[in-house]
Amino acid sequence: MKVMKWSVIAMAVAAGTSQMALASSQSESKGFVDDSSLTILNRNLYMNRDFRDNGAGGTDARGQSYREEWGHGFIGTFESGFTQGTVGVGVDAIGLLGVKLDTGRGRQGNGIFPSVEGDDHVADDYSQAGAAIKFRVSNTVLKYGTQFVALPVFSTDDSRLLPETAVGSIISSSEIDGLELNAGRFTALSAQRESSRDSLSLNEINFIGGTYAFSDNFSTSLYYSDLKDAFEKYYGNVNYNVDLGGDQSLAFDFNIYQSEYEADYVGTTSDEDNTIWSLAGTYAFDAHKFTLAYQQSHGGVDGVGYIYGDDGNGTVWLANSIQYSDFNGEDEKSWQARYDLNMASYGVPGLSFMTRYAQGWDISTPTGEGKEREWDVEAKYVVQEGAAKDLSLRLRHAKYWSNSDYAPVYQSSDLTDVRLIVEYPLSIL
Template identity: 80%
Template sequence: MKVMKWSVIAMAVAAGTSQMALASSQSESEGFVEGSSLTILNRNLYMNRDFRDNGAGGTAARGQSYREAWGHGFIGTFESGFTQGTVGVGVDAIGLLGVKLDTGRGRVGNGLFPTDSDGRAEDDYSEAGGAIKFRASNTVLKYGTQFVALPVFSTDDSRLLPETAEGSLISSSEIEGLELNVGRFTGLNGQAATGRDSANSGALESINLIGGTYAISDALSTSLYYSDVEVHEAADYEKFYGNLNYNMDLGSDQSLAFDFNIYKSDVDAADSDNTIWSLASTYSVGAHGLTVAYQRSSGDAGYGYGVDGGGTVWLANSVQYSDFNGEDEKSWQARYDLNMASYGVPGLSFMTRYISGYDISTPTGTGEEREWDVEAKYVVQEGAAKDLSVRLRHAKYWSDSDYAPVYESSDLTDVRLIVEYPLSIL
């Protein structure tokens, strides 16, 4: 742990010898009211999962073999400006409301809504929270309820409403090209729940994290993070994360990008560890993008996450349904992207990808899994409905009998239709 902390500090010191300090954001503060904003994201989500073989997905432990739900979510975010002076003060607030439009007791289980004691989805659910923030120069301290997007602690936003975190985070950008983050969180609120620290049955006791990202040049950047997680009535663990990203301009509307991610997790008081890494390369020419990726997991167990946020899996082969993070799993991906703006339809895009995972260690042998995703998205470019987006996602997943019990079925489809419309009130 000390090595990781000192590595981050050393990176900051080294950057300071070659970069000029940024102008102070606090000195340019507009004021508490003048700098305020209020936005409401309307999200309409329909989702179904069909466990067509009625295997593990149809058992009492796993839930229904066919799950279907439709709801509308309101995600309200208020951010005040900072008061003027050497140290600026402000407040942020989050308000979340989810409304059930359709589902039934025989179709619940997709994680959109909380359920009552009879297993029926609640008609609506809501959550609200606030945070106080302080800014000096280009350093901000925020304490309270917030969204977090860091590779070792990331709130999940894959359903109707997002997870929220309770705690404090310091973000500093005093040196050009360098962003440092230090945080401590003691609660994680679930996507389909209303109580504080409701995610994973309140398993998170605390997480301390430190790390940063440094832009070495316009084309090359690197990240390094560390977290120490304490879990209620379970083994605590440490997690290390590293990233290297390089973008090469080839001219003639062509580019080549490389993205390397790696996690190393060590569980205290248990003979369990995992190292997982992925390397992705994307060749872009005009409207077209072709990506190939390879991912590999090794150690005594598969890569684990969730207690530290359902979005804490920044890996190339973490896709719509599976994360391809099993014990000793190897996986590869081929992906194609198409931006229709070049063909006279700005805002319309398509994506398809195929991922294959193999050599997965299981109690009964060696398992395999596959997934094929297809996605289409359109964003309105102008007019009264500007920024309204419609997104259709389809996933087809297979696994063999050795790996099927780990997931919910060996043969399923996952379909999601997402309509979002952001409203800027202030």
């Protein structure tokens, strides 16, 4: 498996070397100040989850069946330009502030605010700040410090009020046209609801990989990661788009993870592994998109198949990773049907709708075959012009069910998840 994957990378590099190299980004630098930007994203999030079976499959010691939280977050990001010269130097900074607007004893628990006083209360506010230094030579950038990361084997999550942050170094290179390479080492990871530098107690993760675009319509990705004393992961992706003409297109997206877990990490007497893959096909015409996806997991431990989170809660780049469930159980098979509608074609630019249904079965659990299903509905509107330009309003609703064999593994057998998200970006520089 390793030989095959590295052979494909070698082929991609060889193909890229025959093309003209990209123009140097560093040679076009306007300087530290002139290329700087400062943005503040205002995010207002209301979220509730209604567990109709006394919470967490009936095993929640508090018997909490309803969770409701509302808060406002400020996500500030400063990105300097690079100094001029052969080696450019710059600085990036992140400032995060979350403010509680409403929740209370017995209603917290959606992973938005830090818990205090033994989980009976949450903090009124929480914050975090960090910076990173960066260096650029030609089209290669080395960055060290606090940052957001979005790679298939290490990805900071941004599904709550404030995003996760990571501390470490990453080098990204685009010296060859169509080829992007990334390698990194990170030693700290902060959860979305925490202020401390390493609330998730990341030991150390190292990764390497990249993406090669053979054409505008065809690209592949290969990545490898090693989370110390936990697991190794291999990731592959193939993405292919076909223009059918007349506002019609087809898109295919294939993702696969191979994970090898250490025995001490999963609590078994021998090493375990999991392979999970998904294939999605999307047909689009005019304002409409229809998507069908199939996903399958092989292997795992006690009902859990593909494991992520210690390497970032966004590290699950699979078709059936949706609003509540990821359909990543041990030996699980799942399918999804999705429909998207863009109302711009009907005279309402900025307004869109989405609905999808997913179902999973054949999940191996200690008590029998687990099953689950989820139905999602979403509406979003983005203001197109005027003083409120780029203000977005998004309503997300999920309904989830699972049988009794899977409920103890996946927290609940019957719930609804409702989120109202309002975002407004401010460009300061």
